[in-house]
Amino acid sequence: MEEKRILVIEDEKPIADILKYGFEKEGFLVSCAYTGAEGFAMAGKEQPDLALLDWMLPDLSGVDVCRMLTEQYKLPIIMLTARGNMEDKLYGLESGADDYITKPFDLREVVARVRTILRRFDKAHGTLESERLVCGPLTVVERERSVYRQEELLNLTPREYDLLVFFLKHPRQVFTRTVLLDRIWGYDFAGDTRTVDIHVQRIRRKAGLEETLVTIFGVGYKYVP
Numbered sequence: 001m002e003e004k005r006i007l008v009i010e011d012e013k014p015i016a017d018i019l020k021y022g023f024e025k026e027g028f029l030v031s032c033a034y035t036g037a038e039g040f041a042m043a044g045k046e047q048p049d050l051a052l053l054d055w056m057l058p059d060l061s062g063v064d065v066c067r068m069l070t071e072q073y074k075l076p077i078i079m080l081t082a083r084g085n086m087e088d089k090l091y092g093l094e095s096g097a098d099d100y101i102t103k104p105f106d107l108r109e110v111v112a113r114v115r116t117i118l119r120r121f122d123k124a125h126g127t128l129e130s131e132r133l134v135c136g137p138l139t140v141v142e143r144e145r146s147v148y149r150q151e152e153l154l155n156l157t158p159r160e161y162d163l164l165v166f167f168l169k170h171p172r173q174v175f176t177r178t179v180l181l182d183r184i185w186g187y188d189f190a191g192d193t194r195t196v197d198i199h200v201q202r203i204r205r206k207a208g209l210e211e212t213l214v215t216i217f218g219v220g221y222k223y224v225p
């Protein structure tokens with residue numbers, strides 16, 4: 001298994017040293033930063049898998065560093081706080097931290113929490129990567145709102161995309177035009193059911209579904225993969 005990289009952002013050097021020692025002993029790679037700005041710069045350089053972030057830093061507040069890190073790097077963060085105040089902890093979690101640890105801490109507990117969060121994060125990340133819906137020659141990447149046919153990106157309007165993905169996700173189900181209008185356009189859409197026919201024709205052509213997105217005369221449509 002690849003070694004995980006931990007970034008420790010903590011201005012109290014003895015505490016940073018204990019963490020570095022403890023995590024290296026467990027097989028992690030550890031970098032230490034002693035200010036918020038240094039930590040942010042190091043996150044860009046070292047590409048850590050997780051950050052342990054002290055709440056009270058000399059230059060920036062932990063909350064600010066936390067926001068900067070999560071916005072820029074989508075990095076799981078555990079906040080280290082000396083405060084016993086629950087509101088501070090909640091505020092930390094609201095700022096994007098995944099967990100908090102109160103100082104003084106038990107090193108084994110910190111390691112255990114880090115492992116838990118890394119596992120959870122890996123899983124979530126894995127799900128993100130697998131958010132590809134493959135339907136024959138078509139691949140939907142929902143994160144990008146894109147549909148590819150073989151390797152080629154289909155040039156779909158947002159509505160065509162929604163309609164196409166809706167059909168792909170509900171194979172063999174018959175949908176009336178009214179239901180499609182309701183589900184894709186929204187119930188307050190003022191247009192008529194002819195709109196659905198036009199869109200279906202376009203996505204059939206663009207996605208090459210002339211054979212598989214079939215008309216149920218007088219009723220609606222269904223996708224038969």
Ligand code: CA
Nearest residue numbers: 011054056057
């Ligand atoms: Ca501190």
